[in-house]
Amino acid sequence: xxxxxxxxxxxxxxxxxxxxxxxxxxxxxxxxxxxxxxxxxxxxxxxxxxxxxxxxxxxxxxxxxxxxxxxxxxxxxxxxxxxxxxxxxxxxxxxxxxxxxxxxxxxxxxxxxxxxxxxxxxxxxxxxxxxxxxxxxxxxxxxxxxxxxxxxxxxxxxxxxxxxxxxxxxxxxxxxxxxxxxxxxxxxxxxxxxxxxxxxxxxxxxx
Numbered sequence: 001x002x003x004x005x006x007x008x009x010x011x012x013x014x015x016x017x018x019x020x021x022x023x024x025x026x027x028x029x030x031x032x033x034x035x036x037x038x039x040x041x042x043x044x045x046x047x048x049x050x051x052x053x054x055x056x057x058x059x060x061x062x063x064x065x066x067x068x069x070x071x072x073x074x075x076x077x078x079x080x081x082x083x084x085x086x087x088x089x090x091x092x093x094x095x096x097x098x099x100x101x102x103x104x105x106x107x108x109x110x111x112x113x114x115x116x117x118x119x120x121x122x123x124x125x126x127x128x129x130x131x132x133x134x135x136x137x138x139x140x141x142x143x144x145x146x147x148x149x150x151x152x153x154x155x156x157x158x159x160x161x162x163x164x165x166x167x168x169x170x171x172x173x174x175x176x177x178x179x180x181x182x183x184x185x186x187x188x189x190x191x192x193x194x195x196x197x198x199x200x201x202x203x204x205x206x207x
């Protein structure tokens with residue numbers, strides 16, 4: 001599932017010497033997310049492209065975990081980045097990190113889609129397996145395939161917000177505060193979501 005699938009379809013960035021290029025555009029790969037968003041707000045598509053490169057796969061994984069369908073997850077990730085581009089001027093780094101802000105957009109879109117279709121997602125194991133895996137080599141991965149499939153199927157049976165909480169807190173490694181902010185809930189409410197999700201997973205996975 002190549003990351004190009006979630007790149008916003010924006011016009012080609014202008015060359016550095018092109019007339020009319022907004023001032024202060026970010027082109028440095030070491031720039032922070034907040035600096036890149038300031039560039040994006042000024043119209044710098046290259047700056048926003050760096051944000052997509054940095055965070056596109058994570059947005060895709062989160063959407064996939066909630067939706068369980070690769071094609072739908074790609075559509076949601078694409079739409080999330082388009083909305084982020086369109087709303088770049090409204091982003092306030094003093095109120096939230098870019099990743100938290102992007103997660104909130106992605107999760108809202110994914111959860112809204114699950115509500116509209118009114119049905120549980122497929123397990124999505126094949127789609128998840130297509131994403132780059134930084135873990136062990138093929139032999140160890142093959143040995144764990146059955147467990148992953150069982151867990152994916154169990155996760156697919158959770159309510160959408162519980163799946164989102166699990167994805168953020170455990171799969172993406174966000175802190176409690178970051179995951180709660182992305183879901184737009186209190187940390188206490190997040191703990192409740194995670195507790196209910198763990199209890200349901202135990203029931204589903206118990207022999």
